[in-house]
Amino acid sequence: MAKVPSHIISVDWGTSSFRANLADASGASLAEIRGGQGALNLRPGEHEPYLAAHLAEWRVAHPDAQVVASGMVGARQGWVEAPYAPCPAGVGEIAAAMKIVVSPTLGEVRIAPGVSTLDARGAPDVMRGEETQILGALAASGAGDGLFVLPGTHSKWARVRSGRIVGFETYMTGEVFAVLKDHSVLGRMMTPSAPETTSAGFALGLDAAAALDRPGDLLHAIFMARTFGLFERVAPEQLSEYLSGLLIGAEILAGAKGAREATVIGGAALAERYRRAGAHLGATLTPAPENCATLGQIALIAAT
Amino acid sequence: MAKVPSHIISVDWGTSSFRANLADASGASLAEIRGGQGALNLRPGEHEPYLAAHLAEWRVAHPDAQVVASGMVGARQGWVEAPYAPCPAGVGEIAAAMKIVVSPTLGEVRIAPGVSTLDARGAPDVMRGEETQILGALAASGAGDGLFVLPGTHSKWARVRSGRIVGFETYMTGEVFAVLKDHSVLGRMMTPSAPETTSAGFALGLDAAAALDRPGDLLHAIFMARTFGLFERVAPEQLSEYLSGLLIGAEILAGAKGAREATVIGGAALAERYRRAGAHLGATLTPAPENCATLGQIALIAAT
Numbered sequence: 001m002a003k004v005p006s007h008i009i010s011v012d013w014g015t016s017s018f019r020a021n022l023a024d025a026s027g028a029s030l031a032e033i034r035g036g037q038g039a040l041n042l043r044p045g046e047h048e049p050y051l052a053a054h055l056a057e058w059r060v061a062h063p064d065a066q067v068v069a070s071g072m073v074g075a076r077q078g079w080v081e082a083p084y085a086p087c088p089a090g091v092g093e094i095a096a097a098m099k100i101v102v103s104p105t106l107g108e109v110r111i112a113p114g115v116s117t118l119d120a121r122g123a124p125d126v127m128r129g130e131e132t133q134i135l136g137a138l139a140a141s142g143a144g145d146g147l148f149v150l151p152g153t154h155s156k157w158a159r160v161r162s163g164r165i166v167g168f169e170t171y172m173t174g175e176v177f178a179v180l181k182d183h184s185v186l187g188r189m190m191t192p193s194a195p196e197t198t199s200a201g202f203a204l205g206l207d208a209a210a211a212l213d214r215p216g217d218l219l220h221a222i223f224m225a226r227t228f229g230l231f232e233r234v235a236p237e238q239l240s241e242y243l244s245g246l247l248i249g250a251e252i253l254a255g256a257k258g259a260r261e262a263t264v265i266g267g268a269a270l271a272e273r274y275r276r277a278g279a280h281l282g283a284t285l286t287p288a289p290e291n292c293a294t295l296g297q298i299a300l301i302a303a304t
Numbered sequence: 305m306a307k308v309p310s311h312i313i314s315v316d317w318g319t320s321s322f323r324a325n326l327a328d329a330s331g332a333s334l335a336e337i338r339g340g341q342g343a344l345n346l347r348p349g350e351h352e353p354y355l356a357a358h359l360a361e362w363r364v365a366h367p368d369a370q371v372v373a374s375g376m377v378g379a380r381q382g383w384v385e386a387p388y389a390p391c392p393a394g395v396g397e398i399a400a401a402m403k404i405v406v407s408p409t410l411g412e413v414r415i416a417p418g419v420s421t422l423d424a425r426g427a428p429d430v431m432r433g434e435e436t437q438i439l440g441a442l443a444a445s446g447a448g449d450g451l452f453v454l455p456g457t458h459s460k461w462a463r464v465r466s467g468r469i470v471g472f473e474t475y476m477t478g479e480v481f482a483v484l485k486d487h488s489v490l491g492r493m494m495t496p497s498a499p500e501t502t503s504a505g506f507a508l509g510l511d512a513a514a515a516l517d518r519p520g521d522l523l524h525a526i527f528m529a530r531t532f533g534l535f536e537r538v539a540p541e542q543l544s545e546y547l548s549g550l551l552i553g554a555e556i557l558a559g560a561k562g563a564r565e566a567t568v569i570g571g572a573a574l575a576e577r578y579r580r581a582g583a584h585l586g587a588t589l590t591p592a593p594e595n596c597a598t599l600g601q602i603a604l605i606a607a608t
Contacts, residue, residue, distance in 0.1 A: 037568070121515070123528055123531070124532075125531050169524045179487045183483045183486070184483050200315070213518075214557055214558040217558045218523075220558065222476050223458060224429075227428050231428045249520075250518075250522075251523055
């Protein structure tokens with residue numbers, strides 16, 4: 001086990017997002033950078049200079065700081081490919097699959113791999129970035145077993161046994177919501193509203209999810225975002241909340257597979273939306289600390 | 305019961321499509337117009353001149369021909385609103401709810417209403433155009449009972465008892481497919497292919513639909529159109545077929561509600577796609593004649 005350096009430069013570099021933290025060895029953030037270019041928004045050759053430009057100051061101030069990045073930065077279309085570690089994968093397997101890139105300015109940069117799984121029928125699924133957040137949530141709680149949900153564009157539900165991710169599924173909830181709202185007939189009747197998880201529309205959507213019988217009934221309940229508007233059963237500013245509740249509710253009921261408890265890892269607003277949805281449906285979704293990515297990266301360094 | 309005139313000018317005027325047929329009293333087409341402007345693509349005041357310009361020649365040749373239109377032309381945003389007839393609705397109720405517009409050029413134009421229903425929980429659903437096609441299919445078969453599927457952007461599954469539509473549901477299958485293909489991450493890996501209902505991708509999607517457990521699992525199976533591509537389990541030109549099979553399969557299993565037989569009403573290619581999907585899943589979907597809209601309009605005229 002390597003000694004964790006006194007400081008870590010923690011980079012959460014997704015498809016279209018860039019977040020960096022200068023943190024101490026406990027994961028507490030001393031400085032942060034938000035916004036910036038996603039790993040897939042840059043072309044080959046642009047990642048190292050981009051990172052160096054953003055992190056040089058921290059590196060100068062903390063020459064011993066370890067730079068660690070996780071997320072789509074390690075994808076084939078990212079900076080340097082760090083191939084998927086297959087399930088079951090814990091901190092040991094994931095740390096062993098990290099890639100090291102040597103940057104002229106930053107020195108060694110460690111890039112976390114993703115994790116892959118096969119379902120009972122042999123169909124593959126993948127995550128990249130979420131595995132590091134799960135390791136962070138495990139480190140924060142001290143638990144070795146659990147069910148984790150990482151909501152978002154492509155939500156993940158992952159099962160952990162004895163500290164290792166043993167399987168997971170991706171649900172396309174966030175992106176299905178976005179394309180229906182922005183590109184289908186449903187969006188035409190929706191008017192903007194401040195997202196409000198206590199709204200009547202959200203609860204109606206959750207109830208509709210709980211009442212679904214056959215899987216294809218979801219295609220009918222989605223369409224009701226139109227008929228509810230047409231018949232003025234749901235106010236225009238509540239229609240997107242109905243659709244959100246329906247899709248998130250269906251995801252939770254499928255992802256939890258009857259489990260009553262899970263840890264939700266994500267930004268505060270989305271984690272709260274899932275927590276409330278879970279409570280409405282009888283599942284306790286407990287938010288993990290928001291710095292799970294940094295905590296997971298520290299665990300990975302300690303394990304190398 | 306009115307005498308059916310010797311000729312009918314049959315207009316199937318949907319949201320974005322316009323089809324007209326000059327037919328004899330048996331519904332056989334003597335001439336046709338395809339393409340043109342959808343009823344919702346025209347502005348108020350443009351419908352009558354548009355129709356007159358397209359149909360004037362037929363009207364001159366057959367002064368006694370009755371002009372009948374069905375579809376979104378009768379919607380609030382169409383030409384003249386023909387309010388929904390509530391279920392249960394048969395040829396009598398639907399004929400009674402037709403609107404008559406007098407055109408300087410064409411004379412009386414009859415516009416069919418849509419049909420509305422409420423489900424067991426009081427939630428509304430609507431159709432407009434499909435009710436006329438169902439009446440046509442009933443007239444063609446002589447049956448008074450049955451289950452009808454009208455596949456498309458917004459597929460309808462309707463139950464008929466003693467000649468009346470007693471209830472139906474809309475499934476957003478076609479539009480969900482289109483927005484995912486054109487606007488989500490899934491479309492990026494898909495390459496064009498000639499739609500081929502005997503394809504391996506289509507069968508894989510149908511099998512995935514049959515294997516779905518909870519409704520939200522559909523959100524996971526949709527995402528597999530990406531992972532199957534990423535892991536080269538499905539060829540790029542088969543990925544859209546997988547998604548099509550998955551969504552159509554889920555719709556059929558939900559819409560049929562365990563029934564083994566239904567009549568499919570629609571264009572030949574889509575009806576064949578549904579027929580094959582049904583056969584794969586153990587349901588016999590028998591295509592209705594393609595001129596159901598005209599046959600239904602003739603039944604409506606006879607009932608006025």
